[in-house]
Amino acid sequence: MVKFYIDGKEVVANRGETILQVARREGIYIPTMCYLSKVKPIESCRLCVVEVEGVEGFVLSCQTPATPDARITTDSKELYEHRQNIMKLYDVNHPLECGVCDKSGECDLQNKNLEFRVDSQEFSARDQYRPIQDWNYLQYDPSLCILCEKCVHVCNEVIGDDAIEIEYGGYKSRIIPKDAETLDCTWCGECVAVCPVGAFISKDFKYSANAWELDRIPAACAHCSASCHLYYETKHSSIENPEPKIYRVKNEFEFETLCGAGRFGFDFENREAKKDEEAFKRAIEAFKRADTIKFTSFITNEEALLLQKMKERFGYRLVNDEARAYQRFLENFSQYSGKSLYTPSLYDIEDSDFIILMGSFISSDNPAVRYAMTVSQKRHRSEIVNFHPVEDDLLKPVVTKFVKHEVGSEEAALSMLVDILCDEDAKKRAGKEWLESFDIGYLSAESNIGEEEIEDILKRLKMKKRRGAKRFTLILGEDLYTHPRAENLAKLAGLVDRFSEFDVMLIPPKTNTLGVALICDLDEEEGEFSIGYNQKGDFTLSALGDGDLDMPALNQQEGTFTNIDRRVVPTNVALPYEGYVLNDIAKELGVSDKEYTIEYTKELPKEKGYKEIEFDELDNEFLNDGTEKRGYELEIKKVNLSRKNIEPIEELPEFNGTVIYRCEPVLQFSPFTNKAHQLRTKGKLYASETFLNDLGLKEGDKVNIQKDNITISIEVERDGFIASGAYLGRFDKNIDTESLFKDYRFTEVKIQKV
Amino acid sequence: MNGLEQFKDRNVSQNYYRVKIEPYPKTPWERFKRVVRRSLRLELFVGLKITLMEMLRFKIHTIQYPKEKLPISPRYRAVHKLLRLLESGNERCIGCGLCEKICISNCIRIDTRPDENGRKIPTEYTINFGRCIFCGYCAEVCPELAIVHGQDYEHASEQRAQFALKEDMLTPLDKLKEQKEYPGFGAPTPAADKLIKKTPLAY
Numbered sequence: 001m002v003k004f005y006i007d008g009k010e011v012v013a014n015r016g017e018t019i020l021q022v023a024r025r026e027g028i029y030i031p032t033m034c035y036l037s038k039v040k041p042i043e044s045c046r047l048c049v050v051e052v053e054g055v056e057g058f059v060l061s062c063q064t065p066a067t068p069d070a071r072i073t074t075d076s077k078e079l080y081e082h083r084q085n086i087m088k089l090y091d092v093n094h095p096l097e098c099g100v101c102d103k104s105g106e107c108d109l110q111n112k113n114l115e116f117r118v119d120s121q122e123f124s125a126r127d128q129y130r131p132i133q134d135w136n137y138l139q140y141d142p143s144l145c146i147l148c149e150k151c152v153h154v155c156n157e158v159i160g161d162d163a164i165e166i167e168y169g170g171y172k173s174r175i176i177p178k179d180a181e182t183l184d185c186t187w188c189g190e191c192v193a194v195c196p197v198g199a200f201i202s203k204d205f206k207y208s209a210n211a212w213e214l215d216r217i218p219a220a221c222a223h224c225s226a227s228c229h230l231y232y233e234t235k236h237s238s239i240e241n242p243e244p245k246i247y248r249v250k251n252e253f254e255f256e257t258l259c260g261a262g263r264f265g266f267d268f269e270n271r272e273a274k275k276d277e278e279a280f281k282r283a284i285e286a287f288k289r290a291d292t293i294k295f296t297s298f299i300t301n302e303e304a305l306l307l308q309k310m311k312e313r314f315g316y317r318l319v320n321d322e323a324r325a326y327q328r329f330l331e332n333f334s335q336y337s338g339k340s341l342y343t344p345s346l347y348d349i350e351d352s353d354f355i356i357l358m359g360s361f362i363s364s365d366n367p368a369v370r371y372a373m374t375v376s377q378k379r380h381r382s383e384i385v386n387f388h389p390v391e392d393d394l395l396k397p398v399v400t401k402f403v404k405h406e407v408g409s410e411e412a413a414l415s416m417l418v419d420i421l422c423d424e425d426a427k428k429r430a431g432k433e434w435l436e437s438f439d440i441g442y443l444s445a446e447s448n449i450g451e452e453e454i455e456d457i458l459k460r461l462k463m464k465k466r467r468g469a470k471r472f473t474l475i476l477g478e479d480l481y482t483h484p485r486a487e488n489l490a491k492l493a494g495l496v497d498r499f500s501e502f503d504v505m506l507i508p509p510k511t512n513t514l515g516v517a518l519i520c521d522l523d524e525e526e527g528e529f530s531i532g533y534n535q536k537g538d539f540t541l542s543a544l545g546d547g548d549l550d551m552p553a554l555n556q557q558e559g560t561f562t563n564i565d566r567r568v569v570p571t572n573v574a575l576p577y578e579g580y581v582l583n584d585i586a587k588e589l590g591v592s593d594k595e596y597t598i599e600y601t602k603e604l605p606k607e608k609g610y611k612e613i614e615f616d617e618l619d620n621e622f623l624n625d626g627t628e629k630r631g632y633e634l635e636i637k638k639v640n641l642s643r644k645n646i647e648p649i650e651e652l653p654e655f656n657g658t659v660i661y662r663c664e665p666v667l668q669f670s671p672f673t674n675k676a677h678q679l680r681t682k683g684k685l686y687a688s689e690t691f692l693n694d695l696g697l698k699e700g701d702k703v704n705i706q707k708d709n710i711t712i713s714i715e716v717e718r719d720g721f722i723a724s725g726a727y728l729g730r731f732d733k734n735i736d737t738e739s740l741f742k743d744y745r746f747t748e749v750k751i752q753k754v
Numbered sequence: 755m756n757g758l759e760q761f762k763d764r765n766v767s768q769n770y771y772r773v774k775i776e777p778y779p780k781t782p783w784e785r786f787k788r789v790v791r792r793s794l795r796l797e798l799f800v801g802l803k804i805t806l807m808e809m810l811r812f813k814i815h816t817i818q819y820p821k822e823k824l825p826i827s828p829r830y831r832a833v834h835k836l837l838r839l840l841e842s843g844n845e846r847c848i849g850c851g852l853c854e855k856i857c858i859s860n861c862i863r864i865d866t867r868p869d870e871n872g873r874k875i876p877t878e879y880t881i882n883f884g885r886c887i888f889c890g891y892c893a894e895v896c897p898e899l900a901i902v903h904g905q906d907y908e909h910a911s912e913q914r915a916q917f918a919l920k921e922d923m924l925t926p927l928d929k930l931k932e933q934k935e936y937p938g939f940g941a942p943t944p945a946a947d948k949l950i951k952k953t954p955l956a957y
């Protein structure tokens with residue numbers, strides 16, 4: 001804690017806080033052009049200068065921590081002139097095209113020119129030919145670029161793609177793809193978000209609307225369990241069509257980060273839906289007949305509660321395999337960790353010094369976790385170990401140690417971790433059978449994880465601890481929840497959480513898996529007649545517009561999600577919806593007596609950690625210092641520990657022949673992302689170079705994938721982001737991936753070229 | 755008083771004189787008497803006589819509207835026009851949306867997109883003349899002198915909402931030669947050249 005004064009106001013800095021950070025937190029304005037809260041100070045603009053009493057010259061407030069009792073002035077005649085001169089330099093050769101520029105109205109250069117009253121150009125420099133670059137979803141105009149470097153830093157320090165860099169050359173300087181002819185990255189669009197001028201723009205949005213015309217609707221991203229905060233920006237579709245349309249998605253880029261699916265996959269609404277009374281009647285009939293409701297986790301907490309209420313009333317079986325697997329995993333985990341939920345949040349990952357990731361293809365499973373890991377690595381050089389059978393090249397800049405193991409040997413890997421991370425107590429707790437079955441030689445041979453690799457991890461861990469590491473996180477993913485030995489894996493994870501300094505995070509696989517797992521009593525088996533909600537059933541309710549009764553998509557609904565941070569976050573209606581909603585059905589069935597679905601927000605189960613707060617009372621914003629004020633965090637309850645011993649490690653399963661993985665390509669999560677016009681694509685078999693070579697295939701080939709009596713004909717595409725293996729996604733609803741992968745995310749198949 | 759002085763004098767009652775008004779009839783009988791009096795005096799024909807004499811003398815002062823029209827001031831704000839660049843014939847509007855934003859009756863709407871050369875163009879431009887109050891803000895704010903007020907003030911319509919589309923307002927290409935530079939609202943003043951500071955060039 002350092003006490004000092006800014007413009008006479010007494011302020012207090014926390015450890016390591018810079019003058020600028022304190023000023024922003026306190027609401028004191030210091031102009032900046034290159035400062036971006038979520039990356040290290042870039043120091044390219046020098047606009048943030050301040051005067052410190054007794055110090056010669058100006059001081060850069062963005063990188064200088066305060067000294068006790070310093071007296072700081074943020075504005076004076078000299079400072080004004082200094083800043084004005086900087087702005088004059090920025091304007092040299094800057095095209096006078098505010099009239100058409102996408103950034104106009106929210107442009108930092110425009111604003112600061114106005115602030116420092118620069119209305120003429122006194123210097124000149126020879127203009128250079130710097131043509132506009134067209135990069136897939138993005139477009140870059142070097143003549144508008146002020147070379148603040150925010151885009152480069154965010155790509156490197158937060159995203160981890162490290163795809164762009166500055167090519168220096170005086171007035172010729174510009175941003176170029178790093179070590180490549182053209183840009184090939186994960187298209188998060190974060191460079192567009194942080195660009196203070198109109199240099200980096202989204203090609204789809206280009207020239208379609210002006211900043212001031214758009215309505216901003218704060219919402220939560222509906223695609224993955226990070227449920228990132230975002231704004232849908234809407235306007236009438238065109239002169240002929242006054243219906244609102246989403247033009248783009250923006251985010252609070254100073255503090256949080258979106259992936260490309262969130263940014264570009266926004267128009268997945270159920271457009272044509274109307275109140276079809278006939279269909280509604282049929283739906284009610286179907287509900288009266290049905291004994292099962294099958295659904296996915298792309299629903300709100302309130303809808304989940306409605307389903308649960310229906311179950312309580314009519315005894316439906318609620319079937320949601322993915323959430324059920326997660327629910328069971330969480331339950332088993334709780335019984336051995338003693339907590340009802342996992343503890344780490346994305347912020348904790350950012351702060352972690354040592355991270356172990358297992359069972360997740362993180363760049364597409366949950367980009368927010370990937371970004372948090374990147375931040376931890378770049379900010380304080382954390383150690384990141386990734387256990388996975390598929391080598392993800394996207395993680396190369398971030399992961400410090402990659403351990404490739406055999407498909408199916410997660411139990412061996414986690415056991416080996418328990419062995420090195422936990423003390424004797426934990427092993428005693430695991431029980432004699434488990435200890436006896438723990439034969440490191442066998443496990444190492446079968447899983448292909450060398451003993452020396454485990455020793456190396458231990459060495460790195462000790463090194464980190466010696467350097468004062470404080471936070472350790474073990475992140476587990478969907479591979480484990482779907483694993484045949486999931487129960488034991490969950491228990492082992494519980495032990496790690498309880499007996500080691502590692503906190504365990506269990507990534508919820510889909511948007512609201514955590515919410516569904518907490519709110520609904522899920523069943524294993526389907527009955528005779530099923531209602532499908534966003535799933536194929538005997539009667540299908542669908543927000544994709546392809547079912548028997550339309551439902552609103554998640555950008556047409558208000559409600560809450562329970563996200564990966566265990567936070568209940570609100571989302572709002574961006575687009576109108578005219579059809580029926582689940583609450584209408586519940587009302588008709590006599591289950592619901594409320595007019596609006598959000599009236600259930602305060603009724604979410606308290607015993608699971610939810611709070612009795614009205615939807616309209618939920619916060620949804622970030623404070624000046626980056627504090628996230630969205631909804632509330634679930635309370636973690638104490639859970640009675642199980643006394644049962646952990647089962648001995650089973651013989652590791654063998655996967656022979658051709659094995660493929662189930663995951664989505666980057667930018668896809670579900671049929672909803674695939675409905676968005678910018679992301680729409682046909683599902684393929686995505687294969688690494690090595691996989692293609694092994695099978696004698698090349699890009700564009702048609703193949704038949706065979707398993708048991710299921711055959712899928714599909715085209716092959718090379719995925720340059722993976723170094724081994726191949727995968728199929730579920731985002732293309734025309735491809736029946738589901739039946740190939742019964743539960744575990746890897747499966748043996750036969751692949752034949754046709 | 756001359757020049758602007760006369761406008762500064764707020765004493766508006768100075769040149770007034772009182773009209774003598776006979777007392778209003780109070781009872782129905784009085785009212786009846788007035789009607790009879792006025793009818794029998796044939797006052798109507800006094801007026802008609804003047805009209806008739808003027809007509810016979812062919813000293814007609816009225817404008818033969820709609821055959822004849824008075825010239826109106828260039829600063830008059832009638833139905834809008836969209837202008838083209840005189841040299842190239844390109845549309846002047848760059849689709850910046852400022853007119854749409856400033857319009858206080860919210861009656862302008864434009865659709866924009868990049869054209870095949872990557873430049874911003876307004877694909878459609880509409881004004882709802884049923885709502886336009888002809889304030890001239892749009893012409894004043896336009897940085898390109900693209901939307902201007904024309905001289906055509908006749909826009910009676912059967913509908914309350916009468917829309918003009920881009921093709922109704924845009925100078926047709928074959929009439930480009932007849933297009934005049936607009937001197938009205940928002941146009942540069944004659945002295946504008948003197949006020950412009952030139953940007954130094956490096957070559």
Ligand code: SF4
Nearest residue numbers: 098101104107197198
């Ligand atoms: S980047 Fe900003 S200053 Fe430059 S043309 Fe665009 S709006 Fe104007």
Ligand code: SF4
Nearest residue numbers: 155161185188189191
């Ligand atoms: S889109 Fe994302 S990954 Fe690609 S260059 Fe921009 S910041 Fe980097």
Ligand code: SF4
Nearest residue numbers: 145146148149151195
């Ligand atoms: S493209 Fe934008 S963010 Fe990147 S250096 Fe240029 S101005 Fe800065």
Ligand code: SF4
Nearest residue numbers: 857886887889890892
């Ligand atoms: S004249 Fe005034 S009311 Fe009419 S379109 Fe222009 S700005 Fe709008």
Ligand code: SF4
Nearest residue numbers: 847848850851853896
């Ligand atoms: S202000 Fe002028 S240039 Fe801009 S959109 Fe309107 S008419 Fe076009």
Ligand code: FES
Nearest residue numbers: 043045046048062
């Ligand atoms: S904000 Fe400090 S140098 Fe740019």
